[in-house]
Amino acid sequence: MYTVYGDLRSGNCYKIKALMDLLEIPHQWQFIDIFKGESRQPEFLAKNPNGRIPVLQTPDGDYLCESNAILFYLAEGSSWIPEGRLERARMLQWMFFEQYSHEPFIATSRYWITLLGQADRFAREIADRRSGGEAALKVMESHLQTHDFFTGDAPGIADIALFAYTHVADEGGFSLSPYPAIRRWIDRMEALPRLRTMKQITAQEPRQ
Numbered sequence: 001m002y003t004v005y006g007d008l009r010s011g012n013c014y015k016i017k018a019l020m021d022l023l024e025i026p027h028q029w030q031f032i033d034i035f036k037g038e039s040r041q042p043e044f045l046a047k048n049p050n051g052r053i054p055v056l057q058t059p060d061g062d063y064l065c066e067s068n069a070i071l072f073y074l075a076e077g078s079s080w081i082p083e084g085r086l087e088r089a090r091m092l093q094w095m096f097f098e099q100y101s102h103e104p105f106i107a108t109s110r111y112w113i114t115l116l117g118q119a120d121r122f123a124r125e126i127a128d129r130r131s132g133g134e135a136a137l138k139v140m141e142s143h144l145q146t147h148d149f150f151t152g153d154a155p156g157i158a159d160i161a162l163f164a165y166t167h168v169a170d171e172g173g174f175s176l177s178p179y180p181a182i183r184r185w186i187d188r189m190e191a192l193p194r195l196r197t198m199k200q201i202t203a204q205e206p207r208q
């Protein structure tokens with residue numbers, strides 16, 4: 001049995017839950033409250049010295065961190081990783097894009113505005129993240145104008161990585177109104193069997 005250490009209000013943790021639902025991977029969830037500093041306690045640091053969620057514990061007792069690495073590990077051998085060499089590299093291209101050009105702007109703004117509820121206190125930091133977040137959405141919009149998904153005709157783990165914070169971008173102050181291709185892609189993702197949005201999951205499983 002897998003164990004996931006995380007908090008589903010975090011998009012990085014949501015990615016793991018979404019893929020496990022889609023692939024119907026049995027697992028248990030261990031809630032870690034980062035607002036109480038639980039990811040910085042010695043017991044957690046022994047699992048991930050970087051002090052961040054999510055962390056996956058494999059049935060063999062090994063620990064794996066970094067959300068996109070966990071997606072890659074769990075999706076091995078499934079249709080969620082494309083077969084061709086170039087396609088797999090493109091999948092990684094989008095997953096690195098998510099971590100470097102998307103998450104630091106959209107997820108961070110969402111953290112201050114919605115999770116901490118301190119938009120006024122962090123107004124300058126949020127303003128600084130605005131252009132970077134819009135730039136990431138423009139890159140996604142451009143790709144999705146001519147593609148249904150990020151790595152081919154079928155959804156893959158790059159789609160899950162990007163869906164996590166994009167489908168809640170409004171909570172970070174980013175409207176998707178100017179991005180019709182992104183909105184159509186979100187509709188395609190939400191239509192996938194067993195795909196639950198972050199709002200649906202947190203309503204159904206609030207202590208995860």
Ligand SMILES: N[C@@H](CCC(=O)N[C@@H](CS)C(=O)NCC(=O)O)C(=O)O
Nearest residue numbers: 010012034039052053054066067068
């Ligand atoms: N690159 C990491 C980022 C993980 C991350 O930033 N986790 C945040 C929650 S989304 C966290 O654990 N914050 C608590 C802390 O830094 O103490 C990943 O993709 O897993």
